[in-house]
Amino acid sequence: MKPIYFDYNATTPPYPEVGEAMLPFLSTAYGNPSSIHAFGRQAKEALMVAKEKVSGFFGVDSDTLVFTSGGTESNNFALKGALEFLKSKGNHIVTSKVEHVSILDCCKYLESKGVQVTYLDVNEAGLISLEELEKALTPQTIFISIQTANNETGVIQPIVEISALARARGILFHSDIVQAVGKMELDFNLFDMASISTHKMYGPKGVGGLYLKKGLKLEALIHGGNQERKRRGGTENLAGMVGFGKACEILKEKMKEEIVQIQKHKERLESFCKENFEVHINGEGAPRLCNTVNVTFPKIQSEALLLNLDLEGICASSGAACSSGSLEPSHVLMAMGYDEALALSSIRFSLGAQTSSEDLNRLFEVLPFVVQRLS
Template sequence: MLIYLDNAATTPLDSEVRAAMLPYLEGAYGNPSSIHAFGRQTRAAVDNARSQVARAIGADSSEIVFTSGGTEADNLALIGSMHAQEAGKNHLITTQVEHHAVLDACKYLERFGYEVTYLPVDQYGMVQIEEVRAAIRPETALISILHGNNEIGTIQPIEAIGNIAREHQILFHVDAVQSFGSEPIDVSKLPVDLMTLSSHKIYGPKGAGALYIRSGVKVLPRALGGAQERRKRAGTENILGIVGFGKASELVEKYHSARRDHLIHLRQSFIADLFARSLHIVVNGHEDMHLPHIANISFLGMDTETLLIQLDMEGIAAASGSACTSGTLSVSHVLKAMQLPAEVTNAAIRFSFGKDNTIQELKAATAKIEKVVRRLYR
């Protein structure tokens, strides 16, 4: 029995999404930039998907720019918005626990003279609002904060941070790749100027994402060579991916409450069952402010790599952290930033749940986990 508990890395394709994509795999192949009937057919599909994504986050469809995924959207948000600033506005603020799509974009900007403040977090992975305020300078142009952390699940106070940004007329970017689909998001009410989204985290296809750009916000393109996406992102659109992303976003809007309740129940049951088995575990992240589908757990006395290999042999798919870095052997930069003891950081496993997981699966998983841990303790 294989049990997939790595939904934070990617989710399986929803059957309704697959059905929506099929016509554009089999017959609708026109270039959306073409004026003939074939092109108009796919242009209509792109426009519909744009509206679907926009409705799911409370945006206007004109504020959605499609990308190849969350990484490209993060890069466009940071590099594109900083390059669009007037002279002297060369400082941005982020945290030490961001996804590497943001952190590496920051390092890239630093190579060209931009200045970056990397804010610390507490032992729960949360940034302090007053530290954000204290980091602001006259030359600060952008604040970029991850909504829900992809490794530990901690949710940042983005509304409060956004209000600070508004007070100082600073752009605010939120990476919502991991929270979109599980947390309610309404950019018509949130003080957010840029927001990153990804398709394959919400049961859509890989290779599709989006950047929400509030009307009036200037962002220079990173890809040049065409007028697509309102001149924000050149290149012929990935019709198949965009259509799937649109349908997946529609399903987020339709099933949000039911899916969220299911995920909360799964997470609570999983953690409770592990504690009931008297395993030496620590749950990492904020106790209350966390995503409903991520449980980062340290098995004291174990080491992450050995435990992951043993779990895989038992048919359980889990991870050590972000899928973009879990192939490496280094300790998670998120757990390091939280300044947790080595016995915690060296033994951390991320379990992440999805809409298709069941309580019965999780009970089978915890039984296997107990067997593996007790075997390794010997």
């Protein structure tokens, strides 16, 4: 029996065309884009085309995108690079308690270097308060980093208002948009910096990007070469970038209809859970992504639930996995005011382009059986 995938927020299956587009660059088209000869030109050409496809999808100038190794590097680049560049202007940054660990760990590191960080609370629905954000800003504040959508709950933060607040004060606004890409319309005019990960949008792993508003200069995180206009050294991950381009090309065409279809599946899944079990849909009071259902089954351990689902061929997830893969309570749910037991009773189904009605039917067969046995 083929396992059914409900973990698109962890990673997405690449579009079949993505792998096909990448293959030549893993075999015959092996040139280095920096070389002047025929192989180099072929590689450079592919790189330019990929970049155009990416910038075309995001609706930005191709110069504003720096290719990186993924979301985590982009977040590190944004925070450390901006701080280095702006440290004469202040040493305070504002973020939230529900950010991805790559933002939170980066902030902890910056704190150890003497930077002041304010971690905004969220309410029960997972939203930050704009009033608290405004109160947290000081003349020393150099940037705000707030995610667009949360990876665990799918909760969407009020980025239009955050952006306006930042602009009015002349403070940079960075957003981790990794989970939002492909799942909602994004207006890049809102951002000064935005982090993107390709494998969350039907592309390959090991590649991503950082959007930098025109004219914004950051200190490089990785020195060593003229690649990416000296903003990111190292020979390009050409196959990855080509895959990124292909994924963007397809998304540009299909995203709107995908969102409608995924949203329908999501609503069906939520209705099923509410009708059949005593559950709580997390972040329900907030605007949420079209694909994420984070649900608490009180008194059932998420670990037991996930393992039993896996044994039945249903792949879902929960919280953050630690080094060896065992479960820890989610910092996102804890920030939303859950106690540890409830946080450890929550699981996430994240849907995507390839999710089908049949997939949900199978889930609806298995879930009541497993939940009943564990209750």
